[in-house]
Amino acid sequence: MNGTTRNTLRVILLILVASLVIGPLLAAVFGGFKTNPELRTNPLWLPESWNPENYIAILLDGNFWRYLGNSFFISSMTVLLTLVVGAAAAYVFAQIRFLGSKMILSYLLLGLMFPFAAAILPLFIKVRDLGLLDTYWGVILPQTAFGLSLSILLFKAFFDQLPRELFEAAYVDGCSYLRFFWSFTLPLSTPILATVGVFVFVQSWNNFLLPLVVLNDRALYTWSLGMMQFQGEYLTQWNMILAFVSLTIMPAVIFFLAAQKYIVAGLTGGSVKG
């Protein structure tokens, strides 16, 4: 087999796999443009005529935007909190040695081994007892807590590599630890902040189990809960459901294409280091 045929075979195989990967997604987007009877006879291919009615109906529905807004707020706050809290802790471990610091670090890294789902029942009780059921914070705080281990690990690895001479120079000039953290460490760490931030955002945006347990009030629903709610209301009107799903995955796809560098680095790099 010479190089050209080998390469042709390779590309054919790749296209085959790629179409299996994208097929269901395209079918969903196309399905949103079809009428239900058309969907029955033609679930996969392009619609005969592109009816945007389903999409428009959903876009004009205030609930849809509310769900997205809720998710956006929860995810953004989770990112912000994880970055600040995680970086602060990692800075201590990277910069300051004190008795027990290794033990505390190991304690905080225990979370890498714990499956989130194992804690969901007592977490529900805890969130309820703190009066946080049906609040954004009932989702944000546990999410942050569960994201801390990985972010501290990644931050510390990065901070360890920052040149030490910098701190010594700043220190001699009378710069305190806190100020150094704020005005040197953080600005120098934008690559890792972006990586961890994007990773945490995607995780939070896609989270389903925690909002499902914490949020009962429809006004607070995240988009994943809203989507299940929508599916419950429209049951077999697949064209509506597919339009809704397509619209909700659109932000994720656009975000992925825009920030793919960080997403891939964060999702895979994080796992390899962990």
Next chain:
Amino acid sequence: MRVPVTELPARNTPALGWKSTMSTLNTPTIYKRNTADRIKKNVVSGKLSAVLILLPPALILFSLFVILPLVDAAYYSGFSWNGYGAPSDFVGGQNYQRLLDHSVFHTALWNTAKLMLVSLIIQMPLALGLALLVYRKTPTNTLFRLVFFLPYILAEVAAGLIWSFVFDGDYGITASILQSMGQESVYVLADRQWAFPAIMTVIVWKYFGFHMMIYIAALQSVPKDLIEAAKLEGAKPRQVAWFVQIPMIKHALVVSGFFAIIGSLQIFDIIIPMTNGGPSNTTHTIVTYLYTFGLSRLNIGFGSAAAVVLFVLAIGIAFFYKRSTGKEDQA
């Protein structure tokens, strides 16, 4: 720890009593420039206040929402408790006994094991094969990589919902394919025999791109001269892959295997929109089981027992993983 701690300055300041207070000033020249006064005043108070300000938020959040709930789970699992008031009806090991006697829990465990097997036997080889095909940096390869990775970033619920359309007996793609072949359409997700294989298909579809990306990163760091040398010796591409590249990325394979196993333990979101554990409780995993039989029926004690089993499995796997990879990982 990658940065070696300089012990010398620490020994010079025994009055501070800290093990290695001066580790940040790790060149003696700088140490000499500072006076003893300044060290005492600034280093100790500066470090102490920095530690006391920067560390507690992480510690409090982590303890409150990660460690404490796991301890609580172990405690609750000894009670028959609906979650209201304080748990008082102590039942000892009864919850665990009920769990072990419950056939649905056996199914859930077996299904979880099946997910692990599918991930290891089908998903990882598939991901490895594709990684070998697209790891070189060319524009088309980048495009394929993005496409293969795309399912991974989609929310599991959304993926589950899309696939429940694909498998729908009236509208779905499988139905229309079967009909075009003159077969009767099958309600895949309502079929006891086919529902779980359908879920496994979706899991492979959703996660193979993640494993592929891990392998690609590893393959790109395999030294080029090794591959060139093998080629000069007359090795065919397949032989290069099998004898040079795959052995060189063994670590990545182990890591991804670990993630596949731990991930299988936690599958939940995909099942809910697809089958919700049905038909007749045949597609539960450990997590959907503890959600369905613990939380939605408010059997907090019973559900906690299932959570403890899940937790023990995860810890057991993590320890096994750490032991088999040795001490190179710090976490």
